[in-house]
Structures are given as C-alpha cells and as structure tokens.
Amino acid sequence: MISFKINGKATKVDVDPNTPLLWVIRDHLQLTGTKYGCGMAQCGACTVHLDGRAIRSCVTPVSLASGKQVTTIEGLAETTLGKTVQAAWQEVDVPQCGYCQSGQIMSATALLKENPHPSEAQISAAMDGNLCRCGTYNSIRSAILKAAEHQGGAK
Amino acid sequence: MKTTTAQNPSRRKFLKNSAALMSGLVIGFYLPMKNGRVFAAEEHPKQIYPPNAFIRIAADDSITVIVNKSEMGQGVYTSLPMLIAEELEADWNRIRVESAPVAAVYNHTGFGMQLTGGSSSIPSSWEQLRRVGASARILLIRAAAQQWGVPESECHAASSWVIHTKSGNKSSYGALADAAAKLPLPETVELKSPKDFKLIGKSIKRLDTPEKINGSAQFGLDVYLPGMLTVLIARSPVFGGKVKSFNDTEARKLPGVQGIYQVPTGIAVAATGFWPAKTARDLLEIEWDEGPGAALSTPKMRAEYLELAKKPGLVARNDGDAVQGFKQAHKSISAEYEVPYLAHAAMEPLNVVVDLNTDHCTIWTGTQAQTMDRASAAKTAGLKPEQVEIHTTFLGGGFGRRANPRSDFVIEAVQVAKVIGKPVKIVWTREDDTRGGNYRPMWADHIEAAIAKDGKPLAWKHTIVGQSIIADTPFEAFMVRNGIDATSVEGAATLPYVIPNLQVELHSPKNAVPVQWWRSVGHSHTAFVVETMIDELAHLAGKDPVAYRLGILPAASRYRGVLQLAAKNAGWGKKKLPANHAYGVAVHQSFDSYVAEIAEVSLGNGKIRVHRVVAAVDCGMVINPDGVRQQIEGAIVYGLSAALHGAITLENDRVVQSNFHDYVPLRFSEMPQIEVHIVESSEHPTGIGEPGTPPIAPAVANAVFKLTGKRLRRMPFDQETLA
Numbered sequence: 001m002i003s004f005k006i007n008g009k010a011t012k013v014d015v016d017p018n019t020p021l022l023w024v025i026r027d028h029l030q031l032t033g034t035k036y037g038c039g040m041a042q043c044g045a046c047t048v049h050l051d052g053r054a055i056r057s058c059v060t061p062v063s064l065a066s067g068k069q070v071t072t073i074e075g076l077a078e079t080t081l082g083k084t085v086q087a088a089w090q091e092v093d094v095p096q097c098g099y100c101q102s103g104q105i106m107s108a109t110a111l112l113k114e115n116p117h118p119s120e121a122q123i124s125a126a127m128d129g130n131l132c133r134c135g136t137y138n139s140i141r142s143a144i145l146k147a148a149e150h151q152g153g154a155k
Numbered sequence: 156m157k158t159t160t161a162q163n164p165s166r167r168k169f170l171k172n173s174a175a176l177m178s179g180l181v182i183g184f185y186l187p188m189k190n191g192r193v194f195a196a197e198e199h200p201k202q203i204y205p206p207n208a209f210i211r212i213a214a215d216d217s218i219t220v221i222v223n224k225s226e227m228g229q230g231v232y233t234s235l236p237m238l239i240a241e242e243l244e245a246d247w248n249r250i251r252v253e254s255a256p257v258a259a260v261y262n263h264t265g266f267g268m269q270l271t272g273g274s275s276s277i278p279s280s281w282e283q284l285r286r287v288g289a290s291a292r293i294l295l296i297r298a299a300a301q302q303w304g305v306p307e308s309e310c311h312a313a314s315s316w317v318i319h320t321k322s323g324n325k326s327s328y329g330a331l332a333d334a335a336a337k338l339p340l341p342e343t344v345e346l347k348s349p350k351d352f353k354l355i356g357k358s359i360k361r362l363d364t365p366e367k368i369n370g371s372a373q374f375g376l377d378v379y380l381p382g383m384l385t386v387l388i389a390r391s392p393v394f395g396g397k398v399k400s401f402n403d404t405e406a407r408k409l410p411g412v413q414g415i416y417q418v419p420t421g422i423a424v425a426a427t428g429f430w431p432a433k434t435a436r437d438l439l440e441i442e443w444d445e446g447p448g449a450a451l452s453t454p455k456m457r458a459e460y461l462e463l464a465k466k467p468g469l470v471a472r473n474d475g476d477a478v479q480g481f482k483q484a485h486k487s488i489s490a491e492y493e494v495p496y497l498a499h500a501a502m503e504p505l506n507v508v509v510d511l512n513t514d515h516c517t518i519w520t521g522t523q524a525q526t527m528d529r530a531s532a533a534k535t536a537g538l539k540p541e542q543v544e545i546h547t548t549f550l551g552g553g554f555g556r557r558a559n560p561r562s563d564f565v566i567e568a569v570q571v572a573k574v575i576g577k578p579v580k581i582v583w584t585r586e587d588d589t590r591g592g593n594y595r596p597m598w599a600d601h602i603e604a605a606i607a608k609d610g611k612p613l614a615w616k617h618t619i620v621g622q623s624i625i626a627d628t629p630f631e632a633f634m635v636r637n638g639i640d641a642t643s644v645e646g647a648a649t650l651p652y653v654i655p656n657l658q659v660e661l662h663s664p665k666n667a668v669p670v671q672w673w674r675s676v677g678h679s680h681t682a683f684v685v686e687t688m689i690d691e692l693a694h695l696a697g698k699d700p701v702a703y704r705l706g707i708l709p710a711a712s713r714y715r716g717v718l719q720l721a722a723k724n725a726g727w728g729k730k731k732l733p734a735n736h737a738y739g740v741a742v743h744q745s746f747d748s749y750v751a752e753i754a755e756v757s758l759g760n761g762k763i764r765v766h767r768v769v770a771a772v773d774c775g776m777v778i779n780p781d782g783v784r785q786q787i788e789g790a791i792v793y794g795l796s797a798a799l800h801g802a803i804t805l806e807n808d809r810v811v812q813s814n815f816h817d818y819v820p821l822r823f824s825e826m827p828q829i830e831v832h833i834v835e836s837s838e839h840p841t842g843i844g845e846p847g848t849p850p851i852a853p854a855v856a857n858a859v860f861k862l863t864g865k866r867l868r869r870m871p872f873d874q875e876t877l878a
Contacts, residue, residue, distance in 0.1 A: 031370070074371075090364055093360045094364070097501075097503075101368060131502065
C-alpha cells in the first residue's frame with residue numbers, strides 16, 4: 001500500500017511499487033488529464049508536480065511519491081499561480097489538438113514558481129522537454145510571458 | 156469507477172429519428188477536381204439540409220451544434236459552428252458542440268462519407284452549414300410570426316431572438332424551438348452577403364480551449380468503461396509477419412494479467428491496466444514467421460529508387476517536346492532528390508475502446524474516417540453497419556494517420572474484442588505507433604531542367620519514384636487514372652510555371668511497407684523537389700529567386716499574390732539581415748490554397764537554425780483569421796520537423812526508429828518566429844490545415860544554399876554535412 005496526497009486529497013493505492021506514477025494517476029485514480037505520450041521522459045505530456053516540482057510521471061515509480069504531494073492538471077487551479085497560468089493559456093487561446101497542453105501547463109507553472117520572470121532563453125530551456133506536434137510553441141511562449149506579467153501585477 | 160459520458164438517451168433517440176427521417180434527403184456525390192483530388196469545391200447550390208440534424212436549441216436558449224468533422228486541433232469545433240451561427244443569428248456565447256454519430260446526413264458533401272481530411276472541412280461545409288443555419292433561422296422567424304399573427308416580413312432575428320420590428324415584441328430561440336421544429340423545411344434559402352457577416356472573418360476564440368487547459372477534454376485514451384481491460388498487442392517486427400509460436404508462461408504469472416490471446420495481428424495481452432499489460436508483453440517469447448523476407452533496407456531501396464528514376468515511367472504530364480527542348484538549351488542541370496518514410500507521430504498514440512455484444516458494437520476512438528471504420532468494424536464483428544456505433548472523441552493529433560483507408564487500428568480492436576469478450580481498450584505504445592507503418596512514402600526524384608538564353612525555363616523532365624498511397628484502397632477507382640495516383644504527382648504535374656516543354660513521369664514500386672497520407676500528402680515531397688530546382692534555375696539564370704519566379708508565373712496566377720505579400724513583409728532584397736543569416740523562398744499551391752514562405756536561416760556548428768518564417772497565404776475567404784494563423788504555424792512546424800530531423804528507416808526489414816529520441820520532432824528551442832499574412836479575397840474558401848507544410852523545406856534549403864553554396868537535395872537536412 002502506497003500513500004500520498006493527490007490534489008490535496010489523501011489517497012492509498014495497492015499496486016506494484018515500480019508502477020509509473022502516470023498509470024496510477026490514470027488507470028487507478030481515473031484522473032485522465034495527465035497524458036501518456038512516450039513512456040520514456042521524451043515528450044513531457046505526463047508532467048505533474050511532486051512536492052511542487054515538475055516531474056515526468058511516466059518514468060517515476062509510484063513508490064517515490066510515497067508520503068508526498070502530487071498535483072495534476074485537475075488540481076492546478078487550487079493555487080493562484082496555477083489559475084494565473086491557465087487564464088493566460090485561455091487568453092492566448094493556446095491549444096490546438098490539446099493533448100500535450102496539460103503537460104505544457106504543468107511545466108510552465110513549475111517554471112514560474114521557481115522563476116517568476118523568466119527570460120525568453122529561460123523559457124526555451126525550461127519548455128524544451130515538452131513536445132507539441134501541432135506547433136503551439138510560440139503561443140505557449142506568449143502565454144508564459146503573460147502569466148509572468150499578470151503574476152507581477154498581483155504582487 | 157468513472158464511466159464515459161456516452162450520449163444521453165434523448166440525444167441518441169433524437170439523432171436516430173432525425174437520421175431516419177432525413178437521410179433520404181442527402182445524397183453523396185463526387186466531384187473530381189482538376190488534379191484528381193475529390194472534394195466539393197462547389198456544393199449542390201440548391202440543397203436544403205435538415206437543420207435539426209446539426210442544431211439543437213434547448214428551452215434554456217443554449218444551442219448545440221453537432222459537428223460532423225473530427226476535431227484534431229485544426230479548429231473545426233469552432234469554425235464550423237461559426238458558419239451555422241452566422242446565418243442562424245445565434246448568440247455565440249450560448250453555442251456548444253457535440254461530435255456527430257455516424258449517419259448519412261453527416262457525410263462529407265464531396266466524399267459521400269463521413270471523413271475529415273484533405274483540408275476540406277471548410278470548403279466542403281461552407282455552403283452546407285450556412286444553409287443549415289439560414290434554414291433554422293427562417294423556421295424560427297416563421298414560428299414567431301405565426302404565434303404573433305404578423306407577417307414574417309415584419310420580423311427579424313438577432314442574437315438568438317426573433318423580434319417583431321414594429322412592436323418590439325420578442326421571443327427567444329429557446330421558446331420558439333419546439334414550434335419551429337414542427338414546420339416543414341423552407342423551399343428556398345437566401346444566404347447573407349459577406350458584407351453583413353458578424354462572425355465570419357473575425358478571430359473568434361476556440362470553443363474547445365477551456366476543456367483543453369483543465370484536463371477535462373476527453374481523448375480516446377481517456378475512455379474508461381466498467382469492467383474494461385487494457386490490451387497491448389505484440390505485433391510482428393516485420394511488416395506482414397505472422398506468429399509462428401509463442402510462450403507466455405512468465406507473462407501470465409504477473410498480477411493484473413487477465414489473459415493472453417493470439418489474434419490476427421499478433422499476441423494480445425489483456426490486463427487491468429496499462430502497466431501490467433506492458434510488463435507482461437515484455438515477457439512474451441514469440442517466434443515470428445517473417446514470410447519470404449524482402450530484406451528491405453533503406454540504403455538498398457534508395458539505390459533502387461534512384462536507378463528507377465532514370466528510366467521512363469508512366470507519363471503524368473507532357474507539354475511540348477522535352478527532347479527537342481533540351482536540344483535547344485542554353486544551360487541545363489540535373490539533380491537527384493530523396494525523401495524518407497515519415498511517421499505521423501501524433502502526440503496521442505493510437506488507441507480504440509470497443510464494447511462488443513452479440514447484436515451491437517460500440518466504439519470510442521479518435522478517428523478521421525467514421526464511415527469506413529464503421530463498415531470495417533461491422534464486417535469484422537459480423538454485424539450490420541447500423542449495429543455499430545462510433546463515438547468520436549477529441550483526437551490528440553491526426554495528420555492523416557487516423558483516416559486509415561484500411562481501418563487498420565479499428566479492425567484490429569474489434570478482432571481483439573471478439574476474442575476477449577469483454578470491453579477492451581487497445582493501446583499502442585509510442586514504439587508501436589512509430590513502428591506501425593502507414594507512413595508517408597519514401598520517394599526519389601530525378602529532374603533535368605534547361606533554360607533558354609533569356610534565362611527562362613525551356614525544358615523540364617521530372618521523374619518520380621514512390622509507392623502509391625491510393626492503390627488498393629477504396630479511393631483507387633477515382634483517384635488513380637491510367638496507373639497514375641494523383642497524390643503521387645500532385646505539386647509536380649501541376650507545376651504552375653510557364654515551361655514550354657514539360658514532362659512528368661511516375662514509377663510506383665510496391666513493397667511490404669504500408670503507406671498513407673501524411674499532412675499535405677504528395678505535396679510534402681514535390682514542393683521540396685520543384686521549389687529547390689526552380690531556385691537552381693534562378694541561380695543558373697543569374698536572377699533573384701523571387702523576381703525569377705514572378706517572371707515565369709502566368710499573369711493572373713494567385714501564386715503571385717502570396718509571393719509578393721511574403722516578399723514585402725520579409726523585406727526581401729531590402730532588409731539587412733544579421734551577418735551569416737540568409738533568406739530562402741518557396742511558393743506552392745495545395746488543397747487549392749496558395750502559400751509562400753520566406754525562411755531566415757543561419758548555421759551554427761553545421762546545424763541549421765531557422766530564426767523566422769514569413770508566410771503569406773491565399774485561402775479564399777477566411778472564416779477565422781486566428782485559426783488560419785494557428786494552422787499555418789502548425790503546418791510549418793510539422794514540415795520543419797520533417798525537413799530537419801524526420802526519417803523512418805529500415806534495416807533487415809525492421810524499422811530502426813522507435814520513440815521521440817530517434818524520431819525527433821521540432822522542440823521548443825528550435826521554434827522560429829512565424830508571421831502569417833493573409834491575402835484578402837472574396838473567392839470560395841479553400842483548405843488551410845495542410846497548405847502551410849509544403850513550402851517550408853524548400854524555403855530552408857534555398858536559404859542554406861545562399862549561405863553555403865551547397866544544395867540540399869535529401870531530407871532530413873540534419874544528416875547532411877554543412878560547413
């Protein structure tokens with residue numbers, strides 16, 4: 001039995017401790033906003049926060065989440081920053097197919113938490129592990145800059 | 156356990172009724188285009204479409220638009236409702252969207268089946284959906300006029316209200332919907348003049364954005380049914396291979412594994428979730444019967460293709476006399492080109508959920524091809540098509556892969572469901588998806604071209620070698636003529652430049668690798684070949700590449716407008732670029748839209764860096780300018796991924812690449828700035844999903860030539876040595 005908090009809620013799962021956190025989130029907890037893209041930390045579609053830091057849940061054994069806080073896209077709006085990032089995404093109208101966007105938003109939020117006013121180069125570096133086949137990268141950059149701006153305004 | 160939101164019964168009943176009532180009114184018809192592609196550029200002008208199949212107005216004034224095209228990122232869940240809402244005079248803020256079930260009333264107006272592809276959603280719906288909206292508006296006004304006992308001519312509609320102009324009496328659409336639905340369809344429908352458009356032509360935000368940023372949008376992979384098993388399939392490592400024998404002793408011991416079965420495509424592992432299915436699959440020992448084994452390898456195939464490119468093929472176009480033309484040449488050049496197989500690599504790997512019962516089959520999947528998939532599923536299950544229901548979820552990217560003319564992933568899923576007897580979700584891993592074939596074909600080309608003394612092209616002989624995408628599919632009858640697959644030569648046989656002696660020939664060799672349309676289909680390769688060769692001719696003639704193209708395009712050509720618009724906005728020939736940066740240009744027409752792209756490129760340590768792309772597009776009238784911008788940006792990124800990095804190669808019949816580390820899409824740090832400029836037009840709208848892809852590879856290659864003097868004639872470019 002492995003216990004952790006997901007989106008603020010205490011949860012216990014009875015699974016092989018090597019099971020990637022991604023599949024616990026999707027198959028066991030039925031939180032389907034976190035996506036499977038590659039299974040080897042190449043695309044970022046599975047990005048969630050573990051104690052506030054962005055991780056690739058497809059290569060993170062659930063045992064590493066034991067006793068920790070997991071945040072998925074479904075729980076992101078519970079923080080002011082998360083809300084700000086989602087609002088910026090809405091304002092820029094970022095998604096096309098949308099499949100990668102949960103991961104993009106989770107990576108962007110983790111970036112802004114560590115670095116509230118990232119430069120364009122810092123954005124590129126932080127977002128380079130999140131693939132988008134529809135080509136929304138420039139919209140993502142605009143949304144991150146907007147979120148940084150709004151966050152600054154709220155200070 | 157969460158269950159999927161299947162349609163509620165009332166909706167299902169409604170659709171069943173409307174489809175039964177109305178399907179007789181709608182006829183599928185094919186309109187072969189000049190280049191052999193089929194879609195309705197001009198739909199039936201007088202057709203009256205039943206509005207209730209597409210619009211549902213509730214008592215609370217919410218309006219549901221039932222969209223008969225698949226949303227794969229291209230924005231149809233916004234742009235198609237805009238067409239209806241414009242004529243309906245609907246309050247845009249109350250519009251919501253549902254995906255259509257499979258029914259004849261939802262057939263593509265050109266293809267005669269439910270299908271999303273060929274950049275045709277807007278052009279094929281432009282008349283139809285505006286007429287749907289206008290018909291509903293007429294009926295709502297009629298219902299109100301009857302209730303008030305006033306002439307219809309004294310009433311008008313605005314923002315989901317019918318208003319009696321004189322008295323100011325008004326009634327909401329929600330209050331009128333029931334009465335309107337009982338009226339017979341109007342006999343004639345007048346459409347608005349474009350000058351009166353309120354929505355069309357404006358950048359409207361996507362209706363699907365809210366659910367795509369909070370994780371609630373449902374993709375195929377997100378469907379969970381009670382008692383459903385997750386199934387992974389071990390498929391043959393060689394195309395066409397079969398299971399000879401297998402040992403599943405170790406795999407069966409894993410907790411969560413519910414069964415292991417031999418199915419036509421391989422060995423299916425059913426488990427309580429993805430992870431036990433995946434780990435059990437890894438433990439299988441399978442001996443494959445690889446068949447005769449063609450020993451397919453990319454270097455060998457390249458050599459064979461290039462050899463074939465020098466031999467006479469089937470003639471796709473023959474103007475003048477190429478042989479005579481070359482005799483009179485002032486200067487001539489020849490070149491060979493090669494492009495590899497490409498996987499679509501949508502972010503969401505393929506997946507299908509099937510719930511199969513004795514007399515009914517329900518399928519949830521992100522498909523672009525509902526009618527074909529339903530027919531294939533029915534045949535596989537031994538049911539009638541009407542007994543198969545398909546729920547089209549959001550597609551995590553399509554790019555053509557999810558419109559498989561052989562219904563490969565759907566047939567396999569039904570085969571598995573038949574064997575297992577429980578609801579199943581078939582999941583393809585990224586590796587399965589990358590190695591699963593159905594690729595953009597590899598192609599080799601040979602071009603010989605000559606210019607006259609004045610520098611203008613005199614003769615052009617282009618030979619293309621590559622597998623036919625259309626052969627052996629249901630489309631063969633109308634897209635292959637005299638052995639020539641229209642998609643193999645599109646963009647080459649339709650070369651727009653004035654060249655008096657022009658010959659295009661085709662070889663279509665066959666092999667075991669399944670091929671399929673990939674964003675922009677044949678154009679994805681022909682634009683690269685012809686637009687780099689035209690650039691070579693400009694150089695040979697000592698002319699500027701933009702001026703040269705303008706000098707050899709016909710006077711009324713729409714290519715000219717986009718070329719000039721891109722050149723103007725890029726500051727072509729005027730703007731001083733940073734040291735070691737250069738511009739390259741290309742222009743191409745596909746799906747009846749014209750796109751010019753100018754790429755600003757530099758080289759660092761032999762690596763190509765694309766800094767900026769200035770694109771100009773002429774796609775006729777524009778529905779949603781921001782949607783056009785998104786599609787052109789996306790198409791450039793898709794084309795640039797292929798130009799710089801993309802290649803599927805074979806060794807000993809096996810696909811070498813497996814995941815994003817060795818089949819590499821463009822990443823964030825490589826993203827150029829992109830500007831999209833739109834030509835103002837009052838022409839019928841044309842395609843926008845694909846036409847941005849073809850020009851980017853040649854634009855970049857032409858810029859690299861400017862920088863290095865080296866011609867790139869082989870994709871991907873990252874395999875070339877550049878100083």
